[in-house]
Amino acid sequence: MKKFAVVSAVLMLVAALPAAAQLGMRNSRGHVAPARLPGDGHSEREKARAVMNNFAECLDRADHKRVIRLLALPPFSSKARQEMKNVSDQGCMVVRELRFDPSLLRGSLFVVLFNRAAATSEGAVTVAPIDYSADTVGETSPRAAQYVTMRQFAACVVKKDPANSRAVVASAAGSDSERLAYSNLSPALSDCIIGDKVKFSKQVVSGLLAEVLYRSTIADIVSNRARETQ
Template sequence: MTVVTFRSLAAIAVAMTALPAAAQMQTEIPKAVGTMSQAQQARRALATGAQCLLREKPSNVRSFLRMDPDSRDAARTATYLNRGDCVDGSTGSISMQFSAAALRGALFKASYINDYADAAPPLTNTPVAVQGDVSAGQDNPVKQRRFTECVIRRDPAAARAVVLADTESAAEQAALIALQPAFEACLSEKSGDMTKSMFAGVLAETLYQMAGPTGG
């Protein structure tokens, strides 16, 4: 299994605020696919695989996203979804299996794009319900969801732009930069370090679950 690690979002925010605007844009331009790191290629491959799974196995995907992410059923379904051409065929020369959490985030991103790309749905005023182990220390899913919910409510347009953007694209990086003020305003809600990959996945899940009455 490939583990994708990035600097914490707080460190990213601090680093970006220290750079002039021109330098920010220069350092954030993604590399061509052929020169991407394995971690960046893995994120791209996962996004492509998730789009394929949603298209080819929609009922399995919808069922998986309704499951408690810590359950055995979710683990078994993630193993099933990791098999076949959608995931194996999207990774090229990289051999990997994606974790249930990574797959879940990518599938929520694909689902949001599929259901809401044309128009942003209203955001519900009800706090997001959280599934999973609420006592999981630094990876506490309650705090992860509360942090991303805070970010979304602070800047829903930029949060939506992150989710709609192609993975590891200039548009994704620009949207993350636009979210800096929301990151900083919501840091009191954050639990531990969230990697870029983890944040993007939890953001997509929270944004999808915050879709109002017109949502899918």
């Protein structure tokens, strides 16, 4: 029987949380303020997830168009790797001692973009099919196949249960609403997995769902890539 397990993500923070105030949020005057963190009762892993999401939100507020251009680039390209480094240098780290997996930050950026766009849009989700293999042209390593498979999985989940997929993406890390959304989404997650048992972190799943939702319902980044990167 297929089983899907969601585990908490482990982000590599050099300074232990709650020293995660090393991240900041820009306010309307461009000043950096301490990042928002969950209150008491949350695990260190949930706090780490919140830090990554806050970091992504700060980057988007600092330069929204640059974030859009970054996510429009083929993710395995040298240009994308360089732009990831550039976009991360936006004054959002008060202490520059944060190490992160670029793929996790990419997912968090999609969470921010989708929630920002969804706040001003209404209506049912209609998932447009996307050829994710087009993102991996020129990449021959096993990670390219994994990249495509993971997004096909997320697309399946969104198609089966768009409402709870959106609820997962919209929920704060470690919140009661997130736990409820994941519980409700569990049947779709289990139906869409390939193999007998798969484990993903919540950070990964939320990022994948956000990417599929954003790219297939809000903005087709693939078709707009040339225009956005000019």
